[in-house]
Amino acid sequence: MPDPLAGMPPLADFGKRLLARIIDIVIVAIPLALIQLAFGTGRYRFDTNQGEDIGEVFSKSYSGSGLIMTLISIVAYVGYDWWFTRKSGQTVGKKAMSLRVAMLNDGSVPNSNASLTRAAVLWLPTLICCACLWPLALIVSILVDKPYKQGLHDKVGKTVVVQAMR
Template sequence: MPDPLAGMPPLADFGRRLTARIIDLFIVGVPLFLIQLAFGRNRYVVDTGKGEDVSEVITKSYNGSGLLWTLISIVAYVGYDWWLTKQSGRTVGKKIMGLRVAMLNDGSVPPSNASLGRAAVLWIPTLVCCFCLWPLALIVSMLVDKPYRQGLHDKVAKTVVVKVT
């Protein structure tokens, strides 16, 4: 079976991918933080000191704006990653770091459905439930995957990240 990477640029190293992701986190996260700050909202509000048992505090501690901000964050992060990846295979972070997302089978820019699946697997678990664990799982998956260095999000979309000259 022929090597899918034959004729493609070299695969991106982990350090460049991580740096690109951090840049993208700031590009989306800072405006979201400033908007949330401007509205004077915290994502979660904890009610303290009223003598209620823990189950009552937990039930009352989650307010409706927390869900709204979570949904806004999902739309912002997934939308950013999906839109830029389907356009050119490059988010701003990837452009700065000289990287591009490519389809594993032919090196082309990922189509809309692959870009959306990749972005959803990358961001939704992180933003909904697993802020620390999911990124760690993605990092481990990239570091141990041979020979393509695919994270779980890359495997779902059948993509690789390559260096661009």
């Protein structure tokens, strides 16, 4: 079987991918934080146990304003990734790091379905239940995958991240 990467730019370096993702998170997180500040909504809350040695407990809230903020966060993160990936294969972070998402089979810009599937697998577990474990699972999947360096989100979207041609 021919190598799908034949004729494509080199695969992206993990460090550049990570920095691109951090840039994208900050771009989405700042407006979300401003929304929370302006409307007093919160996705997270502190519970104080009076008279106990346990102190404050940090927990997710899935009712009232916490549920609304979770839904807004899902739309923001998934929508951001979906929009930019289907448009050009580059989020703002990827563009800053000279990277792009490409379809594994032919190197083209991912279509809307592939972009949405990729974004959903990337963000939904993190935002709904596994904010600590899911990003680690994605990092490990990228680092151990051979030969394409695909994260779990890349595998379901049938994409790879490559160096962008300037």
